Structures are given as structure tokens and as C-alpha cells.
Amino acid sequence: MEEKIVFCKGGGCTAKLGAGVLSRVLEKLPRGEQDPSLLVGYDSRDDAAVYKISDDTAIVQTLDFFPPMVDDPYTFGQIAAANALSDIYAMGGEVKTALNIVCFPEKMDLNILGEIMRGGSEKVIEAGGTLAGGHSIADSDVKYGLSVMGVVHPDRVLANNQGQPGDKLILTKKLGVGIICTANRVGEASEAAMHEAIRSMTTLNKYASEICRKYDVHACTDVTGFSFLGHLHEMLDGKLNCCIDASEVPVIEEAHRHADEFLLTAAGQRNRNHTGPFVEFRNIPFSMEEILFDPQTSGGLLAAVKAEQAEALEAELQNAGLPAKIVGTLLEKNSEAPEIVVE
Template sequence: MSPKVLDQVLARIPRVANPNLLVGFDTADDAGVYRLGPNLALVQTVDFFTPIVDDPFVFGAIAAANSLSDVYAMGGKPLTALSILAWPGSGDLEDLEQILKGGAEKMHEAGCVLLGGHSINDPEIKFGYAVTGTVHPARIKTNAGARPGDALLLTKKLGTGVISTALKRGLAQEAHVSASIASMLTLNSAAAEAMEKFEVHAATDITGFGLLGHAREL
């Protein structure tokens, strides 16, 4: 869904005032943030998509890394996750097992505890996670804090979306695919840790809307 269409729909959804709601859906940020106390807030996000690579294990791991990135972009630390699965009744159970294993391994790498999940029967495969993390309320990074003159830093190379689309159409070169997969499998935990050491005004996770789409939200 395009950012413009999504904005039109969300504009008609009523906002509920709550003093503990620190980041809601009015700013199109990567995750929502809810304050639990003076020094602790919850970061919550959900993300899932259809397969973008042929290897089911790699797809599961990419889906996990992608879901975790929203928490990292907010300056948070992932704690727990729930998987979201849409699977056809005629699907190969070995492929399903590999998807779940790939996701679980990546969650373990991030130190994020997998609690369970939910599945439905669907002719089109979809997989992802709802991830919950924590952050200090004073250290939240949002997409709304950018200032004129700020330097724009990218923590990964651009182009994974273009390469994934080319792969589906049989047009991608193997070297490009390998580099793209390696990038998508890399957690953004190091970038989140680096943000704590410097005065970062804003951050966002560049995914479905691309560089320009997400830059529009900054």
C-alpha cells in the first residue's frame, strides 16, 4: 500500500488521547511506544510479507531480521516475538519447518525470545513477526525529529527491494542476489547500539516504501 493511500485511511481513524502513548500511528513511525514508567517504555511492531527468496530457511531468517529492525530503529532492544504465518493447506511441511527454523535462529541471534504465534490457511504464503521491545523514554528515536542540516547516514546499502523484484522475474544476477541476501540477513543491532553513543535526531527503517517514501516521513 502506498504511503499516500495509507495516510488517507489513517486520517479518518480517531486518535485516543493517553499520556503514556509516546509514539502512535499519527507519525507513520516504525513502531509504537507506550510508557510503563519513568525509565521504561514498550516498543511494539508487526511486520510480515510474502517470500522474496527461494530458500525457505533464508526467507524465515529475513522475515525475522526485518521485523526486529523496526524496534532497533526506535532505539529499542527486542525482548519477545510472536510469529504470524499464512500457509496453504497443500504446502510442503518441510518448507514450513525451514521457514520457522530460519526465523527462530535469527530471533535467537538477536536475544529475542519467541513466545509462540498464530497461523491461518491461505493460498499465498506470508510470514513475519510481532515484536515487543523496551526503550528508555528519553532515548526514543523517531522519524519526526530530523532537523535542517542533519547528515543522512545509511547503515546498509540500498537496492535490496529492486534486486528481490528482479529475482522474482528471473532477471537478477547471482552476485547481486547473494549480496542482497547477506544484507537482509544482517541485524541492525549494531546501528542501534551506535545511535546510543551519538546525538541522533531521527531514525527510520527503510523497507517497503523505499528511500524516498521513508525520507518523506522524516
């Protein structure tokens, strides 16, 4: 009989602390003396830290771990690893090494842990990296993820807040995996929708990142626990406005029905509370609003690309089998208008 993981209270990126709470904590931390080699740190709200070690090499560092959001341990390991590796790709980097982060109950079958780590290891290998070790502790609940190190040229770092007015926004994966996983927990998600969500969550952003490097991408982030709108708000960084065409946003179709049935997450409501004041919805159905606030686990890249190149980038991403779409436009800052308009 197949072993299954006992669900924790909140799995995947729904287990993240809310952006508002986290910001208040980080604001109080001592900064220390500024290091000019630290190109990107936590005060920038970016996806990973970037540290320059030479004129042509910078190290990209990140870590991510969380409780399970699917029953199968092997699949959970794949998703958790793909999610952790994603931050390297969001910065324009290449994965080099990874370390396992494991919390596991001593009373639970170690074969489950073996399957989780097998799934994670396979994704690190697919990324072209090396699993170099890790750390484990006994805990009451299962949690797994990776600390990842990558490299990038210092002049080609993709920060999340360097978009320019007129840039087109391209999203490389469908939204709605948080809602689908929530529906699955109560037995409401269809097998087809859950399969689509798992396929999305286990797909590395490596392939989208490699394609994006061929184009004039000015800014990039990956869409995870703070939702599409939350991560977009961070990209705008108080310096830009944005218009989103909701009809173009790629979505797992069944997520609309479950959102209308209020199969939502507490994390999604935290995202709405934090980012909602910056957003104006114009004739958008409730389900689409919720999908745009839905926390994504191992979500896609959201890239700001030069307008003249957007259609070519979209086409190349689609030809690679990704459901990428041009979803909006960055605009000049206008304090009199809503920061984000969704229509």
C-alpha cells in the same frame, strides 16, 4: 531435491499498500481519548508504537509480515524476521519477545513451514529476544513475519521526525534489493548480486543501532517499503528540507543495470507517485532515481546525527563491516524550495 516456495504476486516489502492509500484510510479512523503514556502512535507515521510504563521503561511494539521474495524457505524466514525486528532498532530499543505470524496453505509441505520458522527463530535469538508463541491460519499463499516487543528508556526514544537543521544523514545499508529481487524473479540477476542482496536483508539492524546509541542521533527510521525517499519524506515531516548527495548513497551496483532495463516493481512506481512531487532531481540518471524510489525489504537505518559527529559515526559503522555512508544534510524549512533536492 530442495523445496522451493512458489512466488506470490509481490514479495517482501513490495507487497505493502501504497503510502497514499494507507494515509487516506488512517485519517478516517476514530482516535479515541488521548493516552499520555502513548509516546508514539500510528498518527506519527513512525516505525513502531512506544508506550511508557514507568519513568525509566517504555515498551516498543511492532509487527510486520509479507509473502516470500526468495526461493529458499529458511532464507525467507530470516529476512522476514530481520525486517520485523528492525522497527525496534529504528526506535532505539532492544528486542525482548517475538510472536510468529503465519499464513500457510494446508496442502503445502509442512517441512517448508518448518524451515521458514527456523530461519525466523534464529534471527530472534541473534537479536537477544525470545520467541514466545504466535498465530497461524490456513491461506492460499505463504506469508510470514513477527509481532515484536522491545524496551527503551522513555528519554532515549528515537522518533523519525526529530531531526535538526544541520544534521547529517547516514544510511547503514545499500539500496537496490527490491530491484535485484525483481530481476531474480525473471532470471536476470547475477548470483553475486542476489547473494549481496540476501546478505543485506538478513543482517540485523541491531549492530548499527547499538553503535548509533553512542552518538547524538536526533532522529532515525528504517528504510523499507516506502523507499529511501518515502521514508526520508516522513522524517522531514513538513518541518525541514534536505539535500542528498546521490554519489554517496550506497547501492548494490547491479541494480543500476536492471533499473535501466525497467525491471521495476509496481510498489516502486507507487512510491514515485506519492513522494515524487516533493523531490527535485538535478542531473541524476534514471536508474538512480528508481533506486531511490525502490521498496527495500529489511533495509538499513537512516539516522540524522549531529554534524560534528557524523564522520566518526560513519567510520565506526564501516569498521563494524557495514556499508554505511553520509548521504545528505538536513536544512532549515524553506517553502520556496523543493523539500528534497537530490544532486
